Amino acid sequence: MADIRILINDKTVSDLKAPGSGQYRARDTQLRGFHVIVGRRSKTFAVQGDLRKDGKRVASISVRIGDGETMSTREARATAKTYLAQISKGKHPHPKDIPPHGNDTSLVNRNEAARPDNAPEGVTLRQAWERYCDAHLIRKGRSKGTIEGYRDHVERLFRNWLDIPLRELGDDPGKVIAKHDEITNEHGPYIANGSMRTLRAIYNHARKAHRYLPADNPASVVDWNSEERRNSAMGLGDLPNWFRQVAALANPIRREYHLFSLLSGCRPTALMEAKPKDLSLRRRVLHIPRPKGGADHAFDIPLSRQMISCLVRVIRFNRHCYPLQANDWLFPADSGSGHLAEQKERRDVLAKWGNDLRQTFRTLATPAGVSEFDARLLMNHAIPGVNAGYISRHKLLEDHLRAQQQAISSTMFGALGNLIAKEAAVRSWLGPRATQQTIEAAKRDADGEALRRAA
Incomplete structure (x- = not known):
């Protein structure tokens, strides 16, 4: 099926028909390079652009953004703009995915594709927590006690992790497992489990905007401590x-x-x-x-x-x-x-x-x-x-x-x-x-x- 051009929004993406075989692209009429890859069983947001070095085209790349069934087009469009801006500067949004190009690999290597401080790949736990607190807890009217409980977990128990990228935790869940064991030994099993639930929630919230984060939440792989309901009532x-x-x-x-x-x-x-x-x-x-x-x-x-x-x-x-x-x-x-x-x-x-x-x-x-x-x-x-x-x-x-x-x-x-x-x-x-x-x-x-x- 031939590619088509549409104004990508939630309704038009929902109306896209699956091809009988293979796949096709529905390209956005407003943002060049932004498109939806439509297959028989899936719809995927993506961007396509040319990596350049000194004004010369090095490679044409396609970078997937997220699942078109679960991700809103507004979120996908915002991410697409970020990715396309990076591509225009010769930086691959996903450095690990840079394909080999023979002698041209020296032109676009991992060092040159390193993430800038404000790029979404570099989102830290501190940044993700601040966003989660403002957008999810405060905006939804969570109580002061609830917010302070989350804050205590992040800013006290995870204070040494505040400035590391979330992707680092996603790529190495062993660090999270070790931290859970450490908190269990120092503070007890209940607060260890609670802190991991907080980390899990912040990671899931961050991944909605930063689709490069690994899909497997690192806080979900810990060996949870058993918790018994407190039986402290009086008769x-x-x-x-x-x-x-x-x-x-x-x-x-x-x-x-x-x-x-x-x-x-x-x-x-x-x-x-x-x-x-x-x-x-x-x-x-x-x-x-x-x-x-x-x-x-x-x-x-x-x-x-x-x-x-x-x-x-x-x-x-x-x-x-x-x-x-x-x-x-x-x-x-x-x-x-x-x-x-x-x-x-x-x-x-x-x-x-x-x-x-x-x-x-x-x-x-x-x-x-x-x-x-x-x-x-x-x-x-x-x-x-x-x-x-x-x-x-x-x-x-x-x-x-x-x-x-x-x-x-x-x-x-x-x-x-x-x-x-x-x-x-x-x-x-x-x-x-x-x-x-x-x-x-x-x-x-x-x-x-x-x-x-x-x-």
């Missing part, structure tokens, strides 16, 4: 002792933070960044605008009676302890951000915190009679299967999900029995007028300290 029988431990914490805002984490099953970072403006006591919801996955996954937490009491207590403590930060954060603290920045407690002080409480919420939803489906909605988990697209979560929020939330909170507090009446520390936290008494005691302590300093 109903564990709750009384946990409440005793929380009641003994000196900081009342941290007490309420841990309690609300238990009652809501919310992810720790999202809760630390919660703001008063996102709380509606009238509607009885707390809006989480940027959870894991970014703004596209924003959701409302329906509030039970116990959760509302918890938030009312913390708001009163905030006004007394952090009058300035209280305007901006539900859980303020003396930190650079103005809110709680560290949720960890010593295990001998508080046995369970953070994701332990999220697992506990999911575990205790079962004895509370809450279905797996409703528990997933309350925790903002993805719903598997084709039915997910037909569910309007906010339509279930006002009545059904709030009733399910109340069932879980009531089950948790029901496990305490008469603990509040029996234990003085718990009673001073959750008993009648406990909040007011705590604030008054704090004021007396502050006044006493002021008098001592004055004396």
Whole structure:
């Protein structure tokens, strides 16, 4: 079949018919040298041009860009312009593919075809990471915690690799395997696997624009460390002792933070960044605008009676302890951000915190009679299967999900029995007028300290 000329775009490439035998080229009417090679089973973007030395033609070359079925024409056209610019300067886009030309090989050798600093073949891990961060993480609204996790992997664990070309890793995956082993030994199996997932994602993203990178992702060949799901949830029988431990914490805002984490099953970072403006006591919801996955996954937490009491207590403590930060954060603290920045407690002080409480919420939803489906909605988990697209979560929020939330909170507090009446520390936290008494005691302590300093 004879070659044809078309304006190459996504539609015209899709409409190209396979030949009965052999192949043909569909040449672009706008960018000379840019074309699509159409075979019986494939369509491939490519460029064709003349390598020249001192104005003399050395060789005519054809360089493939990428698969026409998976690569957009916009991306292919951008790459084609880069390749054609290199060819016009006598530089082969793929130096390893330079064919022999007898005595002419001295005219276009590998040294002369070396990649310039800004050529796509020379893209480094640093450049690929910056592009991935801007185009994939920030533009798609990924949470700050997610971005910082990626950044920690790249800029701390891979800091010695930041300025080496990705192609070097693609050509020598043994380096990646050795790095995975090194991180496993120095930092543990979980962070080693996580760092390799980050590298894998950055490499895959870079290869969309830099098709010269080897197709086999070097991070996919590591011997992954086995990972077991952490089994750190509490049962109903564990709750009384946990409440005793929380009641003994000196900081009342941290007490309420841990309690609300238990009652809501919310992810720790999202809760630390919660703001008063996102709380509606009238509607009885707390809006989480940027959870894991970014703004596209924003959701409302329906509030039970116990959760509302918890938030009312913390708001009163905030006004007394952090009058300035209280305007901006539900859980303020003396930190650079103005809110709680560290949720960890010593295990001998508080046995369970953070994701332990999220697992506990999911575990205790079962004895509370809450279905797996409703528990997933309350925790903002993805719903598997084709039915997910037909569910309007906010339509279930006002009545059904709030009733399910109340069932879980009531089950948790029901496990305490008469603990509040029996234990003085718990009673001073959750008993009648406990909040007011705590604030008054704090004021007396502050006044006493002021008098001592004055004396």
